[in-house]
Amino acid sequence: MNSLKVIAIIPARGGSKGVPGKNIKVLAGYPVIAFSIVAARMTLNICRTIVSTDSQEIADISKHFGAEVPFLRPAIFSGGLSPDRDFVMHALDWFIENEGSVPDFLVHLRPTTPLRTPALIDEAITNIISNPEATSLRSAHEAPESPFKWFMRDDIGYFYGFNPKDPRPGYSNLPRQSFPSVYVPDGYVDVLRTEFVLKSDDIHGNRIMGYVSPMCREIDTMEDLEFLKYQLTQSSNPLLDYLKLHFQQEP
Secondary structure, three states: OOOOOOEEEEOOOOOOOOOOHHHHHHEEOEEEEHHHHHHHHOHHHHHHHHEOOOOOHHHHHHHHHHOEEEOOHHHHOOOOOOOOHHHHHHHHHHHHHHOOOOOOOOEOOOOOOOOHHHHHHHHHHHHHOOOOOOOOEEEEEEOOOOOOHOOEOOOOOOOOEOOOOOOOHHHHHHHHOOOOOOOOEEEEEEEEEEHHOOOOOOOOOEEEEEEEOOOOOOOOOOOHHHHHHHHHHHHHOHHHHHHHOOOOOOO
């Protein structure tokens, strides 16, 4: 494990239509991105924490909380429709050009999923390292309701079952436990094997190791942000405790 180089990468572009400036919105007295930075820094397996951003403001804030920002991401890789592969390949190209090598693994932490447990990030990293056949690892939480119970609607307006091949009469009314477990991808932690990324057009591949994460709230709306603020008032959080110990809170 000690011979492997594991680096966290936190993508944080400046533009956002749903919640403008959401990566640096204040959450419990700290910018949202600070939670992901300290989560990475509190792990045992991550040796460096890098923020990939097109915004000098985000870069300055990220450095304040202990992240490296060795480059600013070009605008061409920072649009609302830019795929994750763009910022990943830009970072790997930078490593090759400036450091002569790439890390063995990139731990992708989305800043809009701010509340994580560092020990679980470590667990995810250990899991993929122990499985050399996996092309990547992705986190997902179990869906509270099975999509096999959902409806679609025809042109007339009638509902019909999402899985018309299910032979059970009235199957959409069966208990959730009557269906296979389904998992919702989230932003808790993804781990990319850079050896695979560099030789593929797909950063995840077809052997994605599953990591079942706790249910987590992602910031897509202002209501999500307000819920996370409330959540942090209800119980202690190790990330917030770390931030309070080392950094002054914003009003």
